[in-house]
Structures are given as structure tokens and as C-alpha cells.
Amino acid sequence: xxxxxxxxxxxxxxxxxxxxxxxxxxxxxxxxxxxxxxxxxxxxxxxxxxxxxxxxxxxxxxxxxxxxxxxxxxxxxxxxxxxxxxxxxxxxxxxxxxxxxxxxxxxxxxxxxxxxxxxxxxxxxxxxxxxxxxxxxxxxxxxxxxxxxxxxxxxxxxxxxxxxxxxxxxxxxxxxxxxxxxxxxxxxxxxxxxxxxxxxxxxxxxxxxxxxxxxxxxxxxxxxxxxxxxxxxxxxxxxxxxxxxxxxxxxxxxxxxxxxxxxxxxxxxxxxxxxxxxxxxxxxxxxxxxxxxxxxxxxxxxxxxxxxxxxxxxxxxxxxxxxxxxxxxxxxxxxxxxxxxxxxxxxxxxxxxxxxxxxxxxxxxxxxxxxxxxxxxxxxxxxxxxxxxxxxxxxxxxxxxxxxxxxxxxxxxxxxxxxxxxxxxxxxxxxxxxxxxxxxxxxxxxxxxxxxxxxxxxxxxxxxxxxxxxxxxxxxxxxxxxx
Amino acid sequence: xxxxxxxxxxxxxxxxxxxxxxxxxxxxxxxxxxxxxxxxxxxxxxxxxxxxxxxxxxxxxxxxxxxxxxxxxxxxxxxxxxxxxxxxxxxxxxxxxxxxxxxxxxxxxxxxxxxxxxxxxxxxxxxxxxxxxxxxxxxxxxxxxxxxxxxxxxxxxxxxxxxxxxxxxxxxxxxxxxxxxxxxxxxxxxxxxxxxxxxxxxxxxxxxxxxxxxxxxxxxxxxxxxxxxxxxxxxxxxxxxxxxxxxx
Numbered sequence: 026x027x028x029x030x031x032x033x034x035x036x037x038x039x040x041x042x043x044x045x046x047x048x049x050x051x052x053x054x055x056x057x058x059x060x061x062x063x064x065x066x067x068x069x070x071x072x073x074x075x076x077x078x079x080x081x082x083x084x085x086x087x088x089x090x091x092x093x094x095x096x097x098x099x100x101x102x103x104x105x106x107x108x109x110x111x112x113x114x115x116x117x118x119x120x121x122x123x124x125x126x127x128x129x130x131x132x133x134x135x136x137x138x139x140x141x142x143x144x145x146x147x148x149x150x151x152x153x154x155x156x157x158x159x160x161x162x163x164x165x166x167x168x169x170x171x172x173x174x175x176x177x178x179x180x181x182x183x184x185x186x187x188x189x190x191x192x193x194x195x196x197x198x199x200x201x202x203x204x205x206x207x208x209x210x211x212x213x214x215x216x217x218x219x220x221x222x223x224x225x226x227x228x229x230x231x232x233x234x235x236x237x238x239x240x241x242x243x244x245x246x247x248x249x250x251x252x253x254x255x256x257x258x259x260x261x262x263x264x265x266x267x268x269x270x271x272x273x274x275x276x277x278x279x280x281x282x283x284x285x286x287x288x289x290x291x292x293x294x295x296x297x298x299x300x301x302x303x304x305x306x307x308x309x310x311x312x313x314x315x316x317x318x319x320x321x322x323x324x325x326x327x328x329x330x331x332x333x334x335x336x337x338x339x340x341x342x343x344x345x346x347x348x349x350x351x352x353x354x355x356x357x358x359x360x361x362x363x364x365x366x367x368x369x370x371x372x373x374x375x376x377x378x379x380x381x382x383x384x385x386x387x388x389x390x391x392x393x394x395x396x397x398x399x400x401x402x403x404x405x406x407x408x409x410x411x412x413x414x415x416x417x418x419x420x421x422x423x424x425x426x427x428x429x430x431x432x433x434x435x436x437x438x439x440x441x442x443x444x445x446x447x448x449x450x451x452x453x454x455x456x457x458x459x460x461x462x463x464x465x466x467x468x469x470x471x472x473x474x475x476x477x478x479x480x481x482x483x484x485x486x487x488x489x490x491x492x493x494x495x496x497x498x499x500x501x502x503x504x505x506x507x508x
Numbered sequence: 509x510x511x512x513x514x515x516x517x518x519x520x521x522x523x524x525x526x527x528x529x530x531x532x533x534x535x536x537x538x539x540x541x542x543x544x545x546x547x548x549x550x551x552x553x554x555x556x557x558x559x560x561x562x563x564x565x566x567x568x569x570x571x572x573x574x575x576x577x578x579x580x581x582x583x584x585x586x587x588x589x590x591x592x593x594x595x596x597x598x599x600x601x602x603x604x605x606x607x608x609x610x611x612x613x614x615x616x617x618x619x620x621x622x623x624x625x626x627x628x629x630x631x632x633x634x635x636x637x638x639x640x641x642x643x644x645x646x647x648x649x650x651x652x653x654x655x656x657x658x659x660x661x662x663x664x665x666x667x668x669x670x671x672x673x674x675x676x677x678x679x680x681x682x683x684x685x686x687x688x689x690x691x692x693x694x695x696x697x698x699x700x701x702x703x704x705x706x707x708x709x710x711x712x713x714x715x716x717x718x719x720x721x722x723x724x725x726x727x728x729x730x731x732x733x734x735x736x737x738x739x740x741x742x743x744x745x746x747x748x749x750x751x752x753x754x755x756x
Contacts (some may be wrong), residue, residue, distance in 0.1 A: 478600025
């Protein structure tokens with residue numbers, strides 16, 4: 026590790042998974058297994074208020090009665106939930122007064138990932154919460170945000186400092202028993218990020234969380250809660266990587282967003298978890314995530330943008346619950362699968378309020394032996410007069426061994442609604458690449474041009490630097506697959 | 509400029525070109541004619557470096573360099589341009605942006621700086637004006653939804669931007685109505701000068717009413733069976749291909 030300081034683009038230069046290293050830090054890890062005592066122990070370890078323990082126990086009781094969902098178009102051997110450790114934290118002093126007290130190995134890990142955390146090198150206009158295995162290790166720019174009243178801290182800290190906010194909102198968007206993995210997360214989550222934007226505030230910078238799984242047999246169960254009060258705005262970014270192991274690691278996160286009247290949350294993800302060996306399919310992350318936003322106040326808006334390029338299996342449907350009148354939900358997604366990856370991803374747009382609008386732009390790219398499914402639900406309730414939805418789901422196939430599937434579900438209980446669905450499948454072909462080459466354009470630039478053209482509508486939603494990196498990431502992953 | 513020596517070539521091990529020799533100097537226009545299946549398109553593909561086609565023996569020298577050892581990208585950068593019979597559609601990639609990429613690849617190769625988008629726009633506008641092309645060619649995506657004629661015009665626009673030493677136009681006249689044929693040929697004529705050369709691959713002689721070749725070669729069953737000047741094309745037109753192919 027020494028003093029390497031790779032930028033994200035340096036890391037991307039070579040076509041192997043560069044994030045596949047592990048960091049040697051002393052950590053405190055619970056013995057494998059899951060029972061009520063483990064749930065209590067996690068809560069105790071984190072010195073949580075009673076309501077949080079009650080929430081966990083309720084979730085755990087619910088989880089025990091539930092079954093692993095079998096409807097997604099993905100296939101994997103049953104997970105042994107007793108063979109996972111539910112808590113792993115880098116050992117450190119109890120209270121960190123400054124970043125200097127974070128284990129230098131952990132700091133270097135994030136630096137190597139292109140996420141400098143120390144005060145001198147912090148990313149200029151992005152506040153970062155870095156989550157290492159189960160716990161948040163550092164949050165930058167806190168003071169600057171606090172000056173305008175924005176709370177941005179780890180979930181554990183929020184539980185100590187702002188328990189009333191957590192109690193009011195946790196589980197209000199994703200109830201404890203929502204689905205199998207959400208219930209599991211609700212019982213055993215260890216940390217995550219908390220953001221509160223007070224009324225009439227535009228966040229002066231992008232806020233982001235960077236997730237890193239380091240330990241082989243630990244599950245990562247983090248929780249993100251973002252509340253955006255009246256007339257406020259925040260843009261939130263999320264990035265993820267993990268080391269390369271032959272075994273599969275489970276990542277089961279829950280993200281809850283709440284917007285009050287006229288507020289807007291823009292949530293962007295670039296997911297690059299280790300996807301397993303390209304040839305054998307061995308190893309990789311199981312990414313079973315529940316993300317949901319609730320447009321509670323009238324005129325509010327939630328926009329999800331995701332670029333999914335990693336994980337052995339992705340099972341993820343960032344959704345919007347459009348409760349208030351005149352609320353807007355958006356979903357922009359690029360999901361790339363290659364090697365033996367399987368993705369079943371999409372969204373749910375639930376229209377409850379009047380004049381609610383939603384749009385879905387989904388771009389699936391499948392290469393090699395991978396399988397890529399879009400699954401989307403548009404549901405319009407009987408009171409959602411004049412609701413409108415527009416969905417566009419495009420698939421691009423690379424090579425002839427991959428597959429793409431589209432599963433749209435549309436349900437409307439109101440006759441004044443307008444729902445449009447468009448879908449198209451295309452191929453990135455050898456002929457297209459030859460055409461570019463015969464004009465003196467390299468194969469690499471040709472792939473980049475075709476892919477970024479295909480994903481244009483999604484990339485333009487991403488913050489600038491993220492869009493550039495996302496484009497490079499996709500090109501790099503596809504270079505070996507075309508032809 | 510181009511020297512083809514006893515070339516045998518084809519694809520999947522099938523020999524389609526069965527011994528062709530041809531020498532092209534700068535400033536010249538050569539027409540290669542022949543019936544369907546005579547090997548015209550294979551010849552175009554071999555020259556452009558299409559990976560599915562292989563030379564079995566013989567050689568091709570371009571400015572003294574072994575062309576068969578160069579891939580399509582290198583050939584283009586060396587100054588060869590292929591005008592495709594069926595230009596491929598690339599949705600999502602803006603035509604002007606594509607042209608700028610191609611132009612910049614040449615500049616980088618020559619050790620020059622990349623052109624910025626505004627300067628390129630001026631260059632593009634100038635070329636489009638010269639060719640009498642409408643503004644839509646800048647705005648649309650690369651050949652996406654273009655008619656046959658529009659695609660061929662777009663090939664000529666690319667030729668104008670890339671300023672190649674040798675252009676091979678494969679059945680550029682096929683599928684064109686008379687107006688489009690005129691626009692395309694006028695463009696080709698404007699771009700031709702004493703420093704570059706042209707190979708026109710065509711089935712019909714009508715293209716040669718607009719672009720006057722210095723030499724006409726008739727291809728049949730993978731060989732050049734007759735070479736001559738412009739009058740050979742007219743003779744073919746009146747007598748049909750049987751006249752040369754059966755004589756062989």
C-alpha cells in the first residue's frame with residue numbers, strides 16, 4: 026500500500042478489478058451466527074436508545090417468519106445466514122476527536138480508492154461519510170454543513186445526538202417487515218449515514234457515502250436515512266467497492282428518503298462491488314438492497330440515478346412513493362452485467378396523490394454470459410387523478426450468450442391517468458466497431474462512444490465527475506466482451 | 509501509391525479473389541466493374557482491413573508499406589478511406605461528434621493538438637457548404653434512420669473531413685435516385701485532386717457519367733479479365749457483362 030495515491034482514473038486504467046485488495050486492520054468481529062442475543066448485542070455495543078432495540082427485535086421476529094424471495098430472475102445457492110458475522114468494526118478508540126485518530130491503514134484504504142479523507146486532501150466540494158465494513162469511520166465537511174444547519178453524520182452518531190429524528194422517520198418508508206432482506210437489515214444493521222436538511226436550505230455541496238466491505242465473512246448491513254425538509258434540496262452520491270474473495274459476501278442495505286413540501290432529493294449511485302471471477306463466476310457480492318423514497322409533502326421530488334456495474338447478483342428496486350399532490354418521482358438507471366453476473370433491477374412508482382408524475386429511464390447492457398432483467402411497477406391509486414408515467418426500458422446485448430429481460434407491471438385504478446411504456450433492444454455489433462476503426466477511431470473510443478450514446482439520458486443526470494468516471498468504468502468493463 | 513500484386517483472398521477459407529494485380533498512382537481514378545459475385549466487394553473489404561476477410565497470398569503495398577499487416581484503424585490513419593456500400597447505423601452517437609472524433613484521431617496521429625468543438629464546427633460547416641449538405645447532418649445521430657441516399661452523402665462528408673490519399677467507394681451509386689447521385693458525384697469530383705486517388709467499385713456505368721475514370725477494370729470470377737479506358741464501360745453497358753466474362 027505504501028504511499029500510492031491513485032486517482033480514480035489511474036485505478037481504472039487496467040482492466041482488472043483494482044479494488045480487490047484487502048486491508049490488514051485489527052477489527053472486532055462478532056462470532057458467526059444470528060439469534061436474538063446477537064441483535065441485542067449489536068444494539069448494546071452501539072449504546073442505542075430503547076426504541077431502536079425494540080425496532081430491531083420486532084424486525085427480527087418478523088424476519089424469522091419470512092421466506093427468501095424467489096420471484097427475481099436470479100439464481101444462487103441458498104445463503105446460510107448462520108455462517109455470517111453480523112458485526113465487524115476496525116478497532117479504535119471510543120470517541121474520535123479528529124480524523125487523525127482513525128486507523129491510518131483505513132485512511133490509506135480510502136485514499137487508494139480515490140476518496141481522500143484527511144483534512145488537507147479532502148475532495149473540494151463533496152462531503153464524504155466513509156463506511157468500512159460495518160461502521161462509519163470518518164465524515165468530512167461536517168462543520169461547514171452544520172453552519173447552514175445541515176446534519177450529516179454516521180447513523181450511530183445520529184442515534185446518540187438526534188434520537189427523536191430517527192425515531193420519527195426510521196421505518197416510515199421501508200417498514201420492518203417490508204421484505205426479507207429489509208427485515209434482516211432492520212434487525213442487524215450496524216451503521217450508515219444520516220442526513221437532515223432543514224427547511225429552506227439548498228445544500229452547499231454534494232453529500233456522499235462511500236461503502237467498503239473489507240472482511241470476508243461479514244455481511245454489510247447499512248442504513249441510510251435522508252430527510253429533506255420544506256423547500257430544501259440535496260444531491261447525494263453513493264459509491265461502493267469490495268475486495269476480491271472466492272466466497273460471496275452479502276450486502277443488504279436499506280435506504281429511506283423523505284421529502285417534505287416542495288423539497289427535492291437527488292440520489293446517485295455508482296455501484297462497483299466485486300462481481301466475481303469473470304470466467305468461473307466464483308465469488309462476488311450479493312447486493313440485495315431496498316431503496317425507497319417517500320414524497321410526503323406536496324410538490325416534492327425524488328430522483329434516483331444509478332449506475333450498476335458490479336456485484337455477482339443485484340436485486341434492487343429504488344422506488345418512489347408519491348403521496349403528496351403534484352409530486353414527482355424519477356428513476357434513471359444503467360445496469361451493466363458481464364462475466365457471470367445476474368441483475369434483476371428496476372423501480373416502483375406508486376402514485377397516490379393527484380397530478381403525480383413519474384418517469385423511468387432504464388438502460389440495461391448485458392455482455393458475456395450475464396443475465397440482465399428490468400423489473401418495474403407503476404401503480405396508480407384511485408385518488409391519483411391526472412397521474413402520468415413515462416417508462417422507457419432499453420436493452421443492449423453484447424455478444425450472443427448474454428440475455429436481457431423486461432418485466433413491466435402496470436396497474437391503474439383511475440381512468441384519468443396516462444401511462445406510456447416504450448422498450449427497445451439493440452446490439453453493439455462488430456460492424457459498428459469496424460465502422461469506427463475504418464475512420465481511424467480506436468476500438469476503445471468506439472465502445473465508449475456507443476455506450477455513452479446509449480446511456481446518454483442517464484449520464485446527464487449524474488454530477489459531472491461521476492458521469493465521466495461512470496463512462497470510463499463501463500467502457501473498461503466491456504472492452505473484452507465485444508466481438 | 510497503391511500496388512496490388514497477385515492477390516488471392518476471401519473469407520472462411522473460400523478463395524474469392526483469385527490473383528489480382530493492380531497499380532494505382534496519385535491523381536488517378538480507377539473504376540472496378542463486374543457482375544454480382546465477381547469479387548468486387550471482397551476486394552473493397554480486403555483493402556479496408558475488414559477482420560472477416562483474409563489474404564491468402566500476394567501483397568498490397570500502400571506508399572511502400574505492407575497494407576496487409578495494418579489493421580483498419582492504422583489504414584485509415586495512413587490515408588485510406590472506405591466508402592461503405594451499407595454504412596452501419598449507430599444510434600446515440602451524434603454525427604458531428606463522430607466526425608470530430610475521426611478528425612481528432614488524425615490530428616493526434618500527426619502529433620497535433622485535438623481541435624476544439626467550436627473550431628471543428630466551423631470546419632464542418634465549410635465542408636457541408638461545399639458539398640451542398642443540409643444542417644440536419646450535424647444534428648442527427650450517425651446514419652441513424654438515414655435513407656440510403658442520406659447514408660451515402662454522409663460517407664462523402666466523412667471523406668471530405670478526413671481528406672484521404674486513397675478512397676475506395678464501394679457501390680456508392682447503389683440505391684441512389686438521380687438527384688442524390690448528382691450530389692454525391694459532384695462531391696467526389698470536388699474532393700478529387702492530383703494528390704489523391706480513387707477506386708470506384710460499381711456494377712453500373714451510370715456513375716461513370718458523373719465521375720470520369722482514367723481506367724476501367726472488369727472483374728469476373730475473382731480476376732481482372734479486361735482493362736481499358738472510359739470507353740470500356742460504355743461498351744459493357746451496351747453489350748452486357750457476358751461480352752467479357754464469356755470471352756474469358
